[in-house]
Amino acid sequence: MSPPLLPSLEGGVLRLTLNDPGSRNSLSEAMMAALQEALDGAAGDRAVRVIVIAALGPAFCSGHNLKEISARRADPDRGAAYFAGLFDSCARLMLSIVKHPKPVIAEVAGLASAAGCQLVASCDLAVAAAGARFCTPGVNIGLFCSTPMVALSRNVAPKHAMEMLLTGDVFSAEEALRMGLVNRVVAENALSETVSQLAAKIASKSMVTLRTGKEAFYRQLDLPLDEAYAHTARVMTENLLQRDAEEGIAAFIGKRPPQWSDEP
Template identity: 75%
Template sequence: MNGHVLSSCEAGILRLTLDDEDTRNSLSETMMAKLTAALKAGAQDACVRVIVIAAKGPAFSSGHNLKEITAHRGDADKGAAYFAALFQSCTELMLAVVQNPKPVIAEVAGLASAAGCQLVASCDLAIAAETARFCTPGVNIGLFCSTPMVPLSRNVAQKHAMEMLLTGDVFDAAEALRMGLVNRVVPASALSQTVTELATKIASKSMVTIRIGKQAFYRQRELPLEDAYAYTAQVMAENLLTRDAEEGISAFIGRRPPQWSDET
């Protein structure tokens, strides 16, 4: 079955590379299962500090595998059960990114379409090459990109998200940067180096602090203002009790580099 994920880890940076150029790195059943498993394994591996999701070939990911979807229209229920399970698997994948205690960076060199764009939007950070393109074209084939809409609408302004969703148009990297879908746009030749430098900088921080902060970020933004402050105040008070907060403050006052324990 199609769907390969190459995995390598160096200096605390786990690089997961989508490798199925024949289907433009579609998020097939196999691809989603392997990527989800790799993300969950990275979450549990103490040697992993940052995760990068990249891709081989001209496409980051073309989204769901439409041939797999079409093959199940002949099922007794016309594919209803398969479709429900498919989108549940996709949800599990996206949550494996957002709920991962390690920061996840998308490295986008080519086209990120539909669920592929959803994956980029779900990552904590995204760096794009000038050659990258982004779209949610489901409307063009009678299938509104409803699940990609979830992270997209949480990353870009409402009218930008609606334009992408309603038109299905392809947006270049510069426009994606203007909309806030990606953090930076760099020449294709500098993409991997830029991502590695960013990942290395993040990997140098206290991992317990990063974990606390990432979890708090996604929880607080769904809360009303007063509740968000109450929640984050509690988080910061508890964060101050960790060994790394004590060490970090002591190192700052003493004007020396901190020595992280990565323990609570």
């Protein structure tokens, strides 16, 4: 049996490739566990500088595995405890991406549906092939995409999010770009190379600086304007005292490439 996830590391970029095309790369128990383990392991791995989440097959990710879900309706509690645990695990996975010290890029070809769309929205950046599609279709089967809504509504304007959630319609890559769900749309045969170039560019930066900035970005989003400025002023003060900021500024003034230590 093939593993649900194929990890590969090259040039500081860890590619995590979803490898269950038979279920359209659903977020099964096995898939979520494999992703969680890989993300947890990468957090403290100095060899990993950027993470890319990609997929094999015609779909990027179809969301939760409905066959696994339906099978638990035979439980004495009709699956209530299982469902609660499932969504707790999914929330932990999505939060692990947002709170991860390394930047995470989604490389999207094919359909990203329901929790698969949530996965894209949870990543820091997303690049889509021209034929990629996005939807939160739970409403069509009587199950509103409430947990995918959390990530979606933090990426796109409320009315765009509500249109996706209320209609269940499928949106094109260009529509996703217009809404702000993805950063770029490229030809399918250029997708991997585009993502590789983007990941390499980010991987060339100071890791301590990226970690500092990513954490501050998501933290300030939840703060009132005055508190956001106060928080980021503290962050920039601490950042200026880090070795890589001192080195980067000296290198800029001296017109030479910086030599990052990746240490605070």
